[in-house]
Amino acid sequence: MSTGGIVGRSVPRLEGRDKVTGQARYVDDISLPGMLFGATVRSRIPRGKIAKVTFGPGVDWDEFVIVSAKDIPGKNCIALIDDDEPCLADGTVNHPEEPILLLAHPDRRLLPQAVEAVCIEYEPLPAVFNIEESEQQSQIIWGTDNVFKSYLIEKGDVDAAWEEADYIVEGEYTTGAQEQLYIENNGMIAAFDPQQGVTVWGSMQCPYYVHKSLVKLFNLPGERVRVVQTETGGAFGGKEDYPSVIAGHAALLAMKSGRPVKIAYDRIEDMAATTKRHPSRTRHRTAVSKDGKILGGEIEFTIDGGAYETLSPVVLSRGAIHAGGAYYWPAIRIRAKAVATNTPPQGAFRGFGAPQSLFALERHMDRIAKVVQLSPIEIRRRNFLKPGETTTTGQTVNEAVDLGKLLDRAMQLSDYSAKKDRFARENKESTRKKGIGIASFLHGAGFTGSGERYLSSVVGVEGCADGTVRILVSSTEFGQGTNTVLCQIVAEALKVRYENVSIARPDTQEVPNSGPTVASRTVMVVGKLVLSAALGIRQTLEASGLLGATYSPEEFRAAVRAYVAKNGNFRSLARYEQPEDIVWDEQKYRGSAYAAYAWAIYVAEVTVDLTSYSVSVDDFVALQEVGRVLHPVLAKGQIIGGIAQGIGFALYEKVIWEKGRMQNGQMTNYIIPTSADLAPIRVYFEELGNVHGAYGAKGIGELPMDGPAPAVINAVEDALGVPFNSIPLLPEDIFDALTNKREREKLSHVTGDHR
Amino acid sequence: MRARPAEYELAAPGTLSAVLSLLAQEPGEWLPIAGGTDVMVQYCAGRLPSRKLVSIWNLPELRRIEVTPNEVRVGAGCTYTDLRQHEIVSREFVLLTTAAGWTGGIANQNRGTLGGNVINGSPAADSLPALLVYEAELILVSAKRERRLAYGDFHTDYRKTRLAPDELVQSICLSRRFSEYYAHARKVGARNAQAISKVCLAALGRLVEGAVDDVRLAMGSVAPVPLRLRETERVVRGRRIKAELIQLASKTAAAEIRPIDDIRSTARYREAVAGNLVAEFLERLSIAGRQHE
């Protein structure tokens, strides 16, 4: 294996072999001696007071460990931003499936019936179930006004823009909840020792989030809480904050019983009780000139956070900042709010607010195009952000991105113009209508604004006795190839063999807090820190005289061995420092929101079959500028996987709610694409580099989630000549729209005269 | 997994006559389980009421296909894969093998049985409309007797059949007289694989001198039972296929079915799609007819 040129090549995945041989151990593959199994008794009503709890007949309750809110040693909360979510309901419940009691028993098979046998009587209270009901405020279910958080982003003079406008275009766009559907359900194993404290092992994205919440729940010092990530079978954001809930539950049972406890959900429970993507409603009102330039606009962006605040403020933030997309807005006013409803709290899902607001924007751009009588291509071209221009938060685009050229390339790759013309001709005679649609967008990598500074991530690289180096981060692998890419970065930086770099398991006892594995930050932010820490190892060796200015991999290895033999294991740490040019005003919500953006143009070609009203995606072109591709196979996998989820978001994945409870919580009835449903997805990268990321890489994990839904729905409108502004778009919805004339009249209207 | 295996009994006597004896001794007490692709889903969800099951998986008397000059007798214990792999069944009963290929994924086709589909009586079952248009007959057996019943008479209401508590379906008999008919099947579901149907159509047609000499239409997921569209057949039989006939047939089909709103779809969507599927069939029948002239 050669050194140098490791980054940029598809090196063998470190984590790969265990996964293809079935050796990888996920939490439900693991047993500890004397382990009990735990289960959760949950609310059956959306809102009310708990009146009475009865432990019913048919169960030998003496054999069970039972935990309630009274058993919580510390604060009864899931520590996150504002600590409003209880770990266990204490007297009141605010959503169906809210955890009330915990049970444990040595025989896993006895638990389902025991859970059913707990009889809880409630005094129900009126509940609210969607954004509109929450806004009415006839029931206040959270705080003083049902609003978890709101933001106002302002730039320029919007009111002047109305005056100047030749057209004012309005539209309302909605997106539904979406279930992450990682194939491995949530699970945790916990152990409690009166001296050593709490240890948990399980499926998770953010060991230090779980750590923080257990510290508060148990009122323990940090050193007496240990969190270890086990092999995690998919996450996509669904294991960002929920693991703190299930870890707390398992740990409480472990504490009460004195035995290790495993809680592993089945699919029915995981779908019913855990977080989903926030449903959204976006209202656009845009001032446009007759030559199609955006003069200004107002955007009202509202998301449904469920019963407790959890991560909603951050989802709202990202969604609001992305609401203006890849265009230049001379003036804008974005009013964003997250509201409470009596449904299980919503949470992170790849994209984290941006897929919602970008769906709205990209549909709205096509609407503007129609009103102004320009093509969807032209309207975008005329408004693209250019280097030197500022975003909606006033951030200057300081990289040489040329969206116009990217658009040209995407059009050429997708044969856009020829197809659009051909489809228009051929559709007249056919019951299979074809269409082609486009989405242009960006995605900011890393935490928003001052988030990275607040996280203050620390990473370590360690020299080991055998001469290898080991990476110490809390960043987790759950399919994206974290371990592989971070090792590539270090091997490249130190010019050593890739095989001689390893990475420690994310165990809070062993690794520093490099921040959560979210926000597309791992390669860009953590990777850059890891690179820095690795160079620190080299500096130490050079300073000690064991290494020259140039060296071979073997010499490096020998130097590490020698240093360790003399001084013991040695570590180089690196801590995040906000680059000076990233300045953010948290009060005014202005400035540089993200250190770097990836940019993309996606093109979707669809067929709408008017016999069944079903949409199939026949071809998909995904072109993105990502700074640098560090591992081509992994990068391509991220893009295609994200696009598959985006197509699901657009056409298949509907959460059917009734009184706050998901009705279709089984894989039979919650529809994601199978291998027979996805046409080839063609992926192309451009690489402009970037100073803030390791080897110029920008984050790509979430980018592919933003474009597919609007591209597909734009294509459906192209095929049918009918606009659709709500996803998921099911065949039944298409049928209703085509046959219901009233629906067809909800088109854009024009105010103001042509000047 | 919400069931306690310790509470369940599974008998596997190994021969059909032993199973039938058990059913005769304790009628209604034992739930037969073949491939388990339906029963085990209920079991895993903790929603299987029966605690006593008797395995009829892989019984040689049930899992065989007999070919005679006039009839093919498909054993009730044949899996969907068995059907798809059988040369004569896949050549002469393409509606059935097409439906078999729609059912679940390959793993479920390897275990799900035609008999299981028949006994469950779910109107959404993919293969049942095919059995209706092929005018299948069932051989029902018990310890006491054997009887033959037209499949069209087997379902009485939603998931209710004429099967006696001590009976099993032994075979599904398919007449070979439809092998020259034009056959067309289409399923509309939420995705291309592993989908419970929203509407599905099995259709056979024969044109003689440009007119519809015979037509058979059956649909799934549009009524409490798999439905033969006799009204629509009446309207089409004897006529030449022209635009007005196609429209009339389409409307008649939409009116003849009794779809509901459920977790998967809506009644009005099903009506419209049912009409469209009938129209599509007639158009293709017409083209096929012209190709033969």
Added chain:
Amino acid sequence: MSESPPNRAKCEISLQVNGKVVAVRTYPMERLLDVLREQLGLTGTKEGCGEGECGSCSVLVDGVLVNSCLVPVLQAKDAKITTIEGLAEGERLHALQQAFLEFGGAQCGICTPGMILAAFHLLSKSPQPTTEEIREGLSGNLCRCTGYAQIVEAVAEVGRRGAGG
């Protein structure tokens, strides 16, 4: 006090798993999946849904692909069962495993054992499948990470190399 139904009798069942004959003492309605995972310690086979929809529990029973979450262990009596653990020969990976590594067919890995066995089964019936045949053959195995493209590439490559089932 306890009113739950009395426990039924366990039975002795002999199976051949990955070439080795094993005897288990268990309830006849124990799922084959749970016997493999909990009694035989073969945790490579996974549970993703418990309803025969995701395919993560796929194993081969007498060479036939089935969802082991839907098979009562009694019905697998005396059968030859292959799980993911039985595919590699010692250190030497099966061609499918190798191809999955090369082409990015596994991301989080939880669907991977079932997916590889489904591919193995497909190749045993159709040694050089077309892309469409691969997509159909794997349509009973859900993957949330990859969007299937690199899985299909991996299987197609194994077909091309003639190194299949």
